[in-house]
Amino acid sequence: AKGSVVTTPINSEDEAYDAPVSIGTPAQPFNLDFDTGSSDLWVFSSLTPSNERNGQNIYTASRSSTAKQLSGESWKISYGDGSSSSGLVYSDVVTIGGLTAAGQAVEAASRVSQSFTSESATDGLVGLAFSSINTVSPDQQTTFFDTVKPSLASPVFTADLKHQAPGTYNFGFIDKSAFTGSITYTPVDNSQGFWGFTSTGFQVGNNDFQQESITGIADTGTTLLLLPDDVVNAYYSSVNNAQNDQSAGGFTVPCDTSLPDFSFGVGNNGAMITIPGSLMNLGPSGSGNSCFGGLQSSGTIGTNIFGDVALKAAFVVFDSGSQGQPQLGWASK
Numbered sequence: 644a645k646g647s648v649v650t651t652p653i654n655s656e657d658e659a660y661d662a663p664v665s666i667g668t669p670a671q672p673f674n675l676d677f678d679t680g681s682s683d684l685w686v687f688s689s690l691t692p693s694n695e696r697n698g699q700n701i702y703t704a705s706r707s708s709t710a711k712q713l714s715g716e717s718w719k720i721s722y723g724d725g726s727s728s729s730g731l732v733y734s735d736v737v738t739i740g741g742l743t744a745a746g747q748a749v750e751a752a753s754r755v756s757q758s759f760t761s762e763s764a765t766d767g768l769v770g771l772a773f774s775s776i777n778t779v780s781p782d783q784q785t786t787f788f789d790t791v792k793p794s795l796a797s798p799v800f801t802a803d804l805k806h807q808a809p810g811t812y813n814f815g816f817i818d819k820s821a822f823t824g825s826i827t828y829t830p831v832d833n834s835q836g837f838w839g840f841t842s843t844g845f846q847v848g849n850n851d852f853q854q855e856s857i858t859g860i861a862d863t864g865t866t867l868l869l870l871p872d873d874v875v876n877a878y879y880s881s882v883n884n885a886q887n888d889q890s891a892g893g894f895t896v897p898c899d900t901s902l903p904d905f906s907f908g909v910g911n912n913g914a915m916i917t918i919p920g921s922l923m924n925l926g927p928s929g930s931g932n933s934c935f936g937g938l939q940s941s942g943t944i945g946t947n948i949f950g951d952v953a954l955k956a957a958f959v960v961f962d963s964g965s966q967g968q969p970q971l972g973w974a975s976k
């Protein structure tokens with residue numbers, strides 16, 4: 644089996660990307676944030692207090708003839724940005740891009756934090772990291788990808804995110820028309836439950852390539868590219884009037900400045916993914932006439948994060964083991 648679904652930026656800063664998902668019988672429609680940095684599929688629901696909702700679609704299990712509550716099971720998750728949600732668990736039919744997962748764990752929110760409430764465009768998340776970090780307790784559940792994997796032509800999914808335009812998540816196949824050149828694969832370390840890999844280094848504009856092992860995760864659920872301070876300082880020291888503005892929350896640049904490209908190395912064949920300078924400006928910072936940089940410090944997170952700013956420049960293959968061990972494939976487009 645194969646699946647293909649269109650994913651769309653939720654706002655003019657490409658802060659996150661939603662895709663349509665159907666749950667239940669008859670189908671209940673949702674717009675969910677596909678997140679390769681977490682492993683819970685959760686939705687706003689009839690259990691979510693009305694004062695925590697803001698127009699989101701809600702899942703009502705009692706209206707689905709195929710819904711079954713997983714008795715005694717619950718979930719609770721918190722994200723890198725301090726947001727969180729929790730609730731009860733059902734199994735139900737979930738369809739994404741023509742691909743149906745029967746008996747998928749659907750995590751119904753009985754509470755959500757403020758940043759979810761205020762994000763009216765997003766009805767919840769589809770976690771696409773490894774099932775080893777799914778939060779359902781006492782019986783951990785599988786992600787949508789793991790649930791449908793046995794039916795897939797190949798145990799892979801791909802992410803093709805775009806700047807201010809619809810992109811695509813495909814399941815079970817690689818669309819050769821979606822990228823240029825060849826795909827460079829690199830091993831994944833999934834010991835922490837993420838799509839972890841090590842980049843071989845970086846390049847600012849047309850300067851020399853800086854060889855430096857940068858270990859991080861490929862994360863569609865994070866907006867920014869979050870890298871070590873030495874990399875971030877090397878980039879912004881090449882930009883006139885860039886400044887690390889704590890009131891803006893990080894590095895800002897003059898909005899009218901053309902920015903250098905930023906490239907990062909993948910694999911052991913010298914391949915690089917190049918983020919055009921234009922994608923390194925995320926728009927007004929909210930402080931002065933400065934604009935917020937797409938590259939920021941990974942600081943104290945504990946991992947580097949190749950988020951949407953990086954992924955937008957690539958066609959990315961999340962391969963859970965078509966050749967044995969999990970691997971990430973990177974191609975330009």
Ligand SMILES: CC1CCN(C(=N)N)CC1
Pocket residue numbers: 678679680681722723862863864865946948
């Ligand atoms: C390491 C963190 C990365 C951001 N997260 C995420 N996309 N769900 C949370 C985990």
Ligand SMILES: CC1CCN(C(=N)N)CC1
Pocket residue numbers: 659676678680681722723724726758759762864865
């Ligand atoms: C990975 C998730 C981080 C938290 N999010 C949020 N606050 N709206 C959504 C994505």
